[in-house]
Amino acid sequence: MKQSQELNNDVAIAPANSLPRRFARYGLLRSLLLGFILISLLNLIISQLLYTPKLYFIESNNREMVLKYNILQDRIRTLQSKIDEIHHRDIYIYRSLFSADSLHIEGIYTPYPDNKYSALMGDEYTSLMRQTWYDMDRLSRHTYATTLSLDELQILAKNKERMSFAIPAIWPIDRTQLEWFYSFGVRAKHPIYKTRKMHKGVDLSCKRGVPVYATGDAIVQKTDEGRRRRGYGRQVLLNHEFGYQTRYAHLNKILVKEGDRVVRGQIIGEVGSTGGSTGPHLHYEVIYMGRHVNPVNYFNRNMTSEEYQTLIENMRHNTDLEIE
Ligand SMILES: [Zn+2]
Incomplete structure (x- = not known):
């Protein structure tokens, strides 16, 4: 009886985490971990090698x-x-x-x-x-x-219509009155000052008093009496808008005033020999966007190609009229 009680006591006294039980629990954990690693590896292999x-x-x-x-x-x-x-x-x-x-x-x-x-x-x-x-x-x-x-x-x-009237496109004097022509571009050596200067316009030689026409619709931007014996003399500067301006210099008389609206062909002055000029002629400039351009390119509209050719040839037979 005593022996059996001792035996019972042994069982009762044995601790809950005795060695065999701990081993059993670790074993379970280990297989879970192993399983997890295996599944992960498998997943990795499948995802790398096989198409999911x-x-x-x-x-x-x-x-x-x-x-x-x-x-x-x-x-x-x-x-x-x-x-x-x-x-x-x-x-x-x-x-x-x-x-x-x-x-x-x-x-x-x-x-x-x-x-x-x-x-x-x-x-x-x-x-x-x-x-x-x-x-x-x-x-x-x-x-x-x-x-x-x-x-x-x-x-x-x-603005095309307005523009077609505004662009300088006719001769500034009656062409039949023209005696000779001096071209745009490099000027020969000046007889007195011996300097070479760019001629910013064309010179149209004719008799004093010949009417000067506005070459396009414009506003009179400036008139100048230019009383000195040099430079432009009596001049008119027209603003045609669309980037164009024209200048008419050495005039005998000015017939418009600043701010006037003029139309193409309107008489704005008379040819003269004021300022730095040695004989009656019109110095005519066309300015586009602030730069002087060759006026000949603007009034060849109503010229035949033969007339144009003659004009170009005549350009060479002339003398220097202006003193800048
Ligand atoms: Zn000139």
Whole structure:
């Protein structure tokens, strides 16, 4: 009895975490851990070597994206070539029709710096993405420039009629009165001052008192009595707008005043020999955008090519009339 009680006591006294039980619990943990590692490894192997449905889905999505980007690039290129065509027509047809300079916008044809596209860098689609954005940016810049240019042309077209009357386009004197002609450009050495000076206009020699005509519709910008014995003498400066001005110098008489509106063919003065002039003649200048241009190019409209040729030849047979 005592023995059996001792035995019972042994059982009762044995601690809950006795060695066999601890081993059993570790064994379970170990197999769980092992199982987890195995599953992870398996998953890794499957995902690396085998196509899972998800992976297949991503791959096919990417292929589709590349295809769509390529189509997009094609469309951008087509649009770019259309814009280039419009730009070409703009410069060589429309703008020359209105004798307008091509529109210049600083940097519009310079590509953006590469760092603008840095967010697209770093994966296998970089070059595709970058090129597409680059082409797209170029297209939008060119479209913007062309739109601005065409807007400007629209205004020019509206003003075309007004412009065709304003541009200096006739002879400033009756051509039958012309005795001789002195050309625009480099002047021969000055007889007194021995200096070579650019002749900013043409000299039309004729009798004193011959009427001087406004060569286009304009506003009288300036009249000057020029009492000195040098320079332009008595002169009229007309502002035709659209960038054009004309000057009529050495006049005998001025028949308009500053601020007057004049029309093409209106008499604005008389030929004389005031200022730095040694004989009656009209010194006539055409100024476009602040630069002197050859007036001959503006009054050959109503001349035949033979008349023009004769004029050019006669230019060489003349003497120096002006003292600057
Ligand atoms: Zn002159």
